[in-house]
Amino acid sequence: MRVLKFGGTSVGSVANINQVIKIVSQEAKNDRICVVVSAVGGVTDMLMQCGLQAAKKEDYNPVFKELETKHLQFVSELVPNDSEAVEETQGLLNDLNSLLNGIYLINELSPKTVDKLLAYGEILSSSIIARAMYAQGLDAARKDSRDLITTNDKHTKAGVNYKVTNSQLDYYFAKAKQQITVLPGFIASSATGETTTLGRGGSDFTAAIVAAALDVDQVEIYTDVSGMYTANPKLVKQAKPIESISYHEAMELSHFGAKVLYPPTIVPVMSKNIPIRIKNTMAPEDAGTLIHNKEGISDNPIKGLSNINNIALLTLEGGGMVGIPGISKRLFETLSNQGINIILITQASSEHSICLGVMEEDAGKAKNAIDEEFQYEISLNKIDPLSLEIGLSIIALVGDQMKSHQGISGKMFSTLGKNNVNIRAIAQGASEKNISAVIAQKDVKKALNSLHERFFEAQRKQLNLFITGVGNVGEKLLNQINQQQEYLKKHLNINLRVLGLSNSRKMLIDENGIDLDNWKALLEAGEPATLDGFHEAVVNQNQRNSIFVDITANADVADMYGKYLKQSVAVVACNKIAASSEFSKYSELKRLSKAYNAPLLFETNVGAGLPIIDTLNNLIASGDRVNRIQAVLSGSLNFVFNNFKSGESFHDVVQAAKAEGYTEPDPRIDLSGVDVARKILILARESGLKINLEDIANEPFLTEKNLNSTDVPHFFETLKEDAAHFEKLVADAEAKNHRLKYVAQLDNGKASVGLQSVPEGHPFYDLKGSDNIVLFFTDRYPEQPMQIKGAGAGGDVTASGLFADIIRTATY
Known part of the structure; x- marks a missing residue:
């Protein structure tokens, strides 16, 4: 039969x-x-x-x-x-x-x-x-x-x-x-x-x-899926069928919301060791899941994840509960008399409080009954009126072998914490077959995906990007991501998806990932963009491992970083404004990054794709101390002075740099030295100094007329008017066989930027094109400094620096 x-x-x-x-x-x-x-x-x-x-x-x-x-x-x-x-x-x-x-x-x-x-x-x-x-x-x-x-x-x-x-x-x-x-x-x-x-x-x-x-010999349960899954496949796309599972594991999973099997089903067959096979009606050839009495040996002690929604958390607490026998008995009897099933129980060892999870539909009835039962103690302020929280869910990690593996709960809770999932209550039976946690129902999808990624996906990590600013550098970054997605999956176990794009006019959000072959048309058809609207959309997506990528030079965008970090959304930025703002703001962003375990990375703030900040941080982390920094940090200024020769027009060289994309749209930002000052400020702060932009000595090479120009066209007119000034600068340098370089320095806690005449043989002398160079003089490198040299400007290298920071978030 x-x-x-x-x-x-x-x-x-x-x-x-x-x-x-x-x-x-x-x-x-x-x-x-x-x-x-x-x-x-x-x-x-x-x-x-x-x-x-x-x-x-x-x-x-x-x-x-x-x-x-x-x-x-x-x-x-x-x-x-x-x-x-x-x-x-x-x-x-x-x-x-x-x-x-x-x-x-x-x-x-x-x-x-x-x-x-x-x-x-x-x-x-x-x-x-x-x-x-x-x-x-x-x-x-x-x-x-x-x-x-x-x-x-x-x-x-x-x-x-x-x-x-x-x-x-x-x-x-x-x-x-x-x-x-x-x-x-x-x-x-x-x-x-x-x-x-x-x-x-x-x-x-x-x-x-x-x-x-x-x-x-066997019961076959046919349903619409090919067995019990490691998680609900409607919520976790990477969920996969479980080949074999014990009666107890199946019972735990089905109790905690796995709809494939009704929990009491296991009881009559378990006593007779009759296996249950879960199969798919539409795919009967699939093996399905075998539920039996044998604990399979597996490297992964976790068999599955499950959840129950619409949970209410009841908390009875008060000093009058401590050391008083019978409180729990009265509490449970009250709920039993009301026909209310308790799904989760946890009690503090201090006996000061008891938390119970019940279905939300029973919450009101439970509160009224319990408050009535403990009315006398409440009137004497020995026990507080029952606290009631709704909008919650229980997530459960299930596996017979968890009891013989250390650190499972630590991995579970750290994974949830990294993704800003707050845990309201925890329960674990002495058998250690499941670990349950009460969380906000809105966080269930993110929690299940994060945990499934942690325990079932061979450590493949999904990074979800929300990018604002899709001009030259942004377009290069999207091209690089599109090109490298398969490589990242194969070699780094990283699944990189772009879920959001925004420019100054439009924004686009797609929880399934944006088609990077057609992103321009999709974005153009998107909805009107606002900074708050984009932030709200990112928060509402509530995705694990979310990263906000800022590819603008906008102060208002930089002011949003704190809001993202507070939601445990990592921030990757080439925008220098945040890291070079008032020290209090900079340090607050660093604090938020640590507090919410959300990386704040801005490698491209200095040297585009060059690993300058990362190298500096590694030196300090390893116990070295920075004594002096000398650097050429402006690719645009280096390009300008490499191409400016005596007898040529300084105006024409700057125009060419702007046309090539080496300068900001407003070249005054580069030529005034403000941009370089911000960069040496960031390096000074990363090396441990508490300084602000006004503490950096800036020796301008532009004239007063240049600096006071009203707009960009006027600025270029003043360059023509003051051509003799720039001719003298380059002629004086060439007369000494020197070359002009715009140098940033940090020495004994003092920072400065300015144009210098560099002699032949100096490390800066042969710096070509738009290259940058940084010299770190440290305790370990006192005479021969550590040098980092290479292209310091351009869309491709800046995009690659952003890409590197994005990948770096996967290791946090």
Whole structure:
């Protein structure tokens, strides 16, 4: 004998039912088959909706007519031209309508009536499916489960009388002649013959009861997925089927929200060591998940993640609870008397508080009952009124082998903490088969994905980018990301996705990732952009490992960094304004980065793609001390003075630098030395100095007329007017066989920037094009400084520096 159960989605359409019949016909070639079926998908909810509407004297007919049409359509397609089938189905529907009319008349829906009402779902589906099997030539007959499974009279979730039930099942199947028996799941009857049900999801339970009574080799539960998954695949795209799992692990996962299996299902088969196989109706060739009594040996002690939503957290606390026997007893009895199930319990060792997790729908009733029970203690201020929090979920990490592996809970909580998921309560049983945490329901998807990534994805880390500023450098960065995505997956185990883009006009958010082959058109079709709107969109996405990338030179964008860091969103910036703002702001951003475990990286602030800041930080972290820094830090100024020769026009050289993209749109930012001053300020701060921009001596080489120009066109006019000034600067240098370099210095805590005439043989003398160079004189490098030299400007190298910072966030 084989027992096969098919769930609501498996019988949810004519095509699916035909697939069920195909599977059963194959299995019936070698053995007798018991087929347990659920109601057609969605019908149980429709029945309940009708009942509730009828009890409120509302019009339930539209829903009933929809339900009637659905079943009659199934009959006409599955068993065409069968008047008996139509008559039987219509008779059942008429009886159902009469029951609903009675509910309407008495204005009441008792648990006993709920069972009678909901039973029609399985009664109708089993009748139609049995007739369909027979019509296709199978030796099939239907048997009403109410004749075989006897329960107590606790309606809506009845307890099984196994002694009577097993006897009835043995007797019936010993006498039954048909090859295939179709049973309606979920329904049973009390000793007095009243219809009872086994709880929502009880069709699984029916199959297990039958299997245990008949002592079969295996129960097969067919559903719409290929087994139990490591997490809910609707929330975690990387979730995968679990090949093998123990009874206890399956029970924990199903208790904590895994919908594939109804938790009580395991109980009757576990005592007889009967395996359960979870299979996919639409892909029966898939192996599915085997649930049995053997603990598999695995490198990963975690078998799965699960969650329960709509949780309320009840907290009873007060000094009057400490050392007083019976408080817990009274609390639990109060909830038990109200019929409220406790899902999670945690108590502080100080006995000062007890936290309980219950379903949100029971929260109000629970609070009223508990406050009433402890009314006397509350009036004496010995116990506080019950605290109630809603909008919560429980997430659970499940695995039999967790007890023999250290550090699981540490990895779990650190992963959640890094992703700004606040834990409200924690529970772990002594068996260490699961670790449960209460979190905000809005964080469930991020929490499950973060934990799944940590425990199941071979340490592949997904980085989610939100980029503002998609001009020259931004476009280069997107091209590099698009080119390197597969490489990062293969070699660095990093899945890099761009979820958000913004410029000054438009913004685009796509939680599935933006198509980088078509991002310009997609962004142009996006919604109007605001800084707050983009920030709100990033926060609402609530993605793990989120990174805000600033590729602007905008002060207002820089002012947003703190808001992102407070949401545990990393910040990667080539915008120098934040790191060179007032020291208090700079240090506050550093503090927020540490407090919220969100990287703040700005390598491209100095030297574009050159590893200057990172090298400096590594020197200091290793115990070295910086004594002096000399640097040429402006690619634009180096380009200008490398191309400016005596007898040439300084105006033309600056125009060329601007046209090549080496300068800011306003060249005064570069030529005034402010940009270089910001860079040496950042290096000074990273080396440990507390200084501000005004503390840096800036010796301008521009004239007063240049510095006081009203706008960029006027600035270029002043360059023409003061051409003699610049001719003298370069002529004086060439006369000494020197070259002009704009140099930044930090020496004994004092920083300065200015134009210098550099002699031949100096490290700066042969610096070409737009290259940068930095000399670090430290305790370890006192005479021969550490040199970092290379291209310090340009879209590609700046983009590569940003890319490097993005990848660096994966190691935090």
